[in-house]
Amino acid sequence: MADKKNRGDRGDAVAVIGLGRFGGALADELIRRDVEVLGVDSDARNVQEFSARLTHVVCADSTDPEALRQLGLAEFGRVVVGIGTNIESSILTTSILTDLAVPDIWAKAISRQHARILERVGAHHVVQPEADMGERVAHLVTGRMLDYIEVEEDYALVKTKAPGWAAGRTLGGLRIRTEYGVTVVAVKKPGAKFTYATSETVIGSGDTLLVAGDTDGTERFSEET
Structure with missing residues (x-):
């Protein structure tokens, strides 16, 4: 195991193992954010493709403990x-x-069973890109939301248009939290940026809202628009 000094030297860097569609896109985005990236892949073609884009790229078998130690x-x-x-x-x-x-340790899973195993062997964070995106798009296709992000199970952040019945009224007067169990956290006027919402914020007919709360409540509120 590396000593604390060495770990601290690379503490802000990220190693990405597997430079396929997901890993490659992630590595590219990290580089755009000025993060030092070590890319690792067993396919020499992927290594060649990313050699000019990443900080360091290595062709190695990630299932070999000694190879990962040497890296x-x-x-x-x-x-x-x-x-x-x-x-x-x-x-x-x-x-x-x-x-x-x-x-x-972050790890990509392709199924719920795969995710459970990754968690059991020590992954701190498991992501399921295809499943997460499928769920997100399903909410957008079947509802009137402009965007949907599930922060964790049963809790979501939704971008939606303000309902017509809210126009000209303050958030405090609308009692949205009491009625729907959700909170309007930010409001965007047409042509402006999002600003934090307060009980005194007056809603306009063309406003866009960011609403946080349990998934059922946010879905029910978005359907009211």
Whole structure:
């Protein structure tokens, strides 16, 4: 295991293992945010593709504990396992990172069962991009929401148009929290930016609202628009 000094030196860097569609897009976005990125992939073609874009790129087998030790992954504060359809490699890699005591392990899962296993072997955060996006789009397609983000299970942040019956009234007078169990946290006037909402905020007919609350409440409120 790396000493604290070495870990601190790379604490702000991120290692991304698996440079497929998900891992590659993530690595590119991190670079755009000026984050130092180490890319790791077993496919030489992926390594070649990203060699000019990432800080460091290495061709290595992430299921080999010695290979990950030699790459110094124990020194990184955050490591993302972006391996896609090879579930066995995903799980083995995550397990090795756990043994290396990486403090913040993110892993991609392709199913709920895969996600549960990743959590059991030590992943601190598990994401399911396809499932999450499918759920998000389903809410947008079937409702009148402009955007939908599930912050955690049964709690969401929704972007929606202000209902017609709210126009000209203050949030305090509308009693939206009492009626729907949700909170309007920000309001955007046409052509303006979002501003924090207060009980004195007057809603206009063309306003856009950010609403937070349980999923049932936010869906019910968005349908009122």
